[in-house]
Amino acid sequence: MSVIDIPDGSAFGPDNLPYGVFSVAGGAPRAGVRVGDTVVDLAVLLGDPVFAAPTLNPFLAQGPRRWAEVRERIRVMVGRHVPHQALHEARKVRLHLPVDIPDYVDFYASEHHAANLGRLFRPDAEPLLPNWKHLPVGYHGRAGTVVVSGTEIIRPCGQRRDAGASAPAFGPSRRLDIEAELGFVVGAGSVRGRPVTVDEFGEHVFGAVLVNDWSARDIQAWEYVPLGPHLGKSFATSVSPWVVPMAALREARIALPVQDPQPLPYLRGDLWGLDVDLTVEWNGEPVARPPYRDMYWSPAQMLAHLTVNGASVRTGDLFASGTISGAQKHQRGAFIELTWGGREPVTVKGEERTFLEDGDEVSISASAPGPDGTRIGFGRVTGRITPAASTGATAAAPDRNP
Known part of the structure; x- marks a missing residue:
């Protein structure tokens, strides 16, 4: 003993x-x-x-x-x-991957992230689209390519239309990115046709993990209109190996930022705002510290919206927050934001970087308040980029321009 x-x-x-x-x-x-x-x-x-x-x-x-x-x-x-x-x-x-994941849904719950991407992609329009403050926007991801921390990430290939080009080209992504997120693991499933209410969150969600939703921004930009992300997201999503029980995060619960306009009734209730601090390291150097406390939509609202149409959840289902970003530049949880579309490179180990190069490694860690001044750790989610699989296309250096 x-x-x-x-x-x-x-x-x-x-x-x-x-x-x-x-x-x-x-x-x-x-x-x-x-x-x-x-x-x-x-x-x-x-x-x-x-x-x-x-x-x-x-x-x-x-x-x-x-x-x-x-x-x-x-x-x-x-x-x-x-x-x-x-x-x-x-x-x-x-x-190993801690759960068998039947379904994976990724949300877009950070107002700062959504507004930054709106300014980048639609500079002459309102940053947020009209629906954004009325519902947690999300997309249905690919559960089969969720991998545990430490799994190498193969640079994806796909169609992209380069700036100034009249037609798309095929090849490895030149604008490979990360998204620092918090994910939530469903423990007890629900019945199809019966929505899970905001107040029932604790009866269904067991715990939280760190998520890196790797993103090929050039593939995504060409494909996502009008139906949303597909190949630019589906090649890999990394999760941390430790599932922190929601019971361990009770000291981290906080109020959400003010939601204005007030959400519809099915999105009101016990909302589970969380005070979690993340750190993003690029080749071992900290480059961003996203604060989950600033997220506009809570995980309880995400689950309620996910099921309000009658969709069920199953044991092991994963739903993630989307990129976590704060108001300050050093709080941006995606490199497309951190480098402002590639226009403002960051220095990593003495080298300028905009998007990920082969051999780069990204590690995301996080902690939250625990009882009596302690900290609750999530561990790390880490991945290293390897060259694209052979497709007959020539690998390209990451794009340093928007």
Whole structure:
């Protein structure tokens, strides 16, 4: 038996207890929780075979009462002596995609981000489109290309129409970008035809992850009218390996910014504003610090809107916030904003950058307030860009101009 050592100031203290799926050499993936620098094997700790599954889905499907019971049991047990065989050094385990994701929806919930892109794309019009302050705008993404942190990101190919060209060309994206986001994992599903209300958010959503919704801006710009993002988004979305329970984020709950005009009745209620600070690192250098507290639409409103037409959600479904951006330049969570469409390069490790080049690595981390002045950590979501797959097209350097 052993006592788990939790370093002072650890973002993975007993008030966090994020869930993930891990494996050790020669072993199958199974569920664990992160405590300090240790991963605790839950099937061994709790003697429950549901945690020997290769995803968290069987546990999440058991619902909020079970989530609360297990969380309290873990909190008690990790404060005591724990069987040696349940403990693994975090640096020595392999982390896997924590949930099997049936569906993925991405929203566009930051007013600052939406307004910045409006100014870039429609400089002679109002930054926000008429519907933006009436509903959480979103699109249905591709669940099959959601990958766990550390997975390499292959530069996508597609059609793009370069500035001044009369016809499109095909080839690797020249304007490969990131979107720093917070994602929400559905635990308990819903019934088709019965919307999930804002106040029912906690009965269905288990926890949160970090998301990097990689974006090929040149492919996106050519394809998105009139039906929205497709190939410019569907090639990869990275998520962090640890799912922070919503129960761990209660100290982070805050009021939303004022919503004016007042949303329609189905978007009113217990809104779950969250105080989460993100940091975006480009090749190891911090370049942006997006604040989730400034988001206009809350995750509870996103879920209510997602289901208001009768659509159901299933265990493992993921919906994400869209790019998190604040009012200041250093708070912009996408490089298209940070470099203002490529017109204002940033310096990364002594080199000017606008969009991502092959070999570049992006890592996003985050933390939130916990009890008694502590911080709750989300870990990291990281990805490195590799060259485009062979298509017969010649790879191109990233575009440094809008």
